[in-house]
Amino acid sequence: MRAVDLIQKKRDGLELSKAEIEWLINGYVAGDVPDYQMSAFAMAIYFQGMTTREISDLTMAMVATGEQIDLSAIAGIKVDKHSTGGVGDKVTLILAPLVASFDVPVAKMSGRGLGHTGGTLDKLESIKGYQIEIEQEQFIKQVQDIGVSVIGQSDKLVKADKLLYALRDVTATVDTIPLIASSVMSKKIAAGADAILLDVTVGEGAFMKNIEDARQLAQTMVELGKAVGRKTVAVLTDMSQPVGTSIGNRLEILEALDILQGKGREDVTHFICELAQIMLGLANIEKSIDEVRQHLENGAALQKFEEMVAAQGGDLDDLYRPVNVAYQVDILAEQSGTISALPALEFGLFAMKLGAGRAVKTDKLDYESGIVFAKKVGQSIKENEKIATIFSNIKISDEMLSEFQKNVKIEDVVVKTKEILEIVS
Known part of the structure; x- marks a missing residue:
């Protein structure tokens, strides 16, 4: 095979075979397919799209370029959550410990922020001492012991995505559904959870500006998850205004703490309880919104968050301090x-x-x-x-x-x- 032939084939709107997609991805990771050819391929996808089968083959080819985490040592149904990005999005900070407080294991790998979107890891690193990079064995043991861990994505997972995302970022090919879906789902599949909640943000503060595109992306990712045996649900959520009241790393930690103590705004609190209800349902636990909310009001979710912060080296005294600005x-x-x-x-x-x-x-x-x-x-x-x-x-x-x-x-x-x-x- 030759990369130029596959680029031309996709440029002309033709469907690539599984073998052709695997050859191209493996060649790119190995350094045999140069950046300029992969850039041309990404642009061809941007304009011509991909079939569901092609996206599935692309996703699994990317998964195969790195390690896959085995979470089988953790008892129960392991759940994960991913957001396609937004402004003021501190949802994971509250949702992960809230779900874990119902004895559902949450083993989550998160990302950093770039541009107008914030990253969960950056927010956690605003807590003095919090370690986002821990060994896989420690990650698994922590989830076994306290039920929750949020860490950075390992460089050993989905090598193709790391290379391809950096390329897309500088070639104006980020916002195309086949490449977003394969990027998100390759990482979620490799991370090893049994069930996945996808928060697909919609609006001018999100990648997906209209509900039709967001719905298509959500359906594509749900189909990808189910095709490989992962229970997957997507929610389309509004990103026309910032989530909650705060934008900024330390400020969002403080808002998360308010919500974890049952003192947050009603709208964002209810929203997070709805997401928790869906995640618990993925783990075959049925709870009402009121039953979920009780774990914010009685301190159960806050305790899980504090346990996670302490387990990953965070300073609990520093956790509650106000911001320090000029x-x-x-x-x-x-x-x-x-x-x-x-x-x-x-x-x-x-x-x-x-x-x-x-x-x-x-x-x-x-x-x-x-x-x-x-x-x-x-x-x-x-x-x-x-x-x-x-x-x-x-x-x-x-x-x-x-x-x-x-x-x-x-x-x-x-x-x-x-x-x-x-x-x-």
């Missing part, structure tokens, strides 16, 4: 009305400028900086009432304040919000 600036409403929009993308980018996110992978994070919203979409507000507070170690210029204000939409309208838009199973 500047705190309140943003006040310029008129009365209802908050009609808080564009997730714009505020994610604003937080990135403060140092809470990375423009490129080598950027150093300011864990303390970010935004806390006092009001969210659908809430009424009066002139001069606080909308949000900016936490920063850089001086906030008048230009930045103006930018923040113009992205807050206040109108005389009634706005209803909904976190879970659809469930795909």
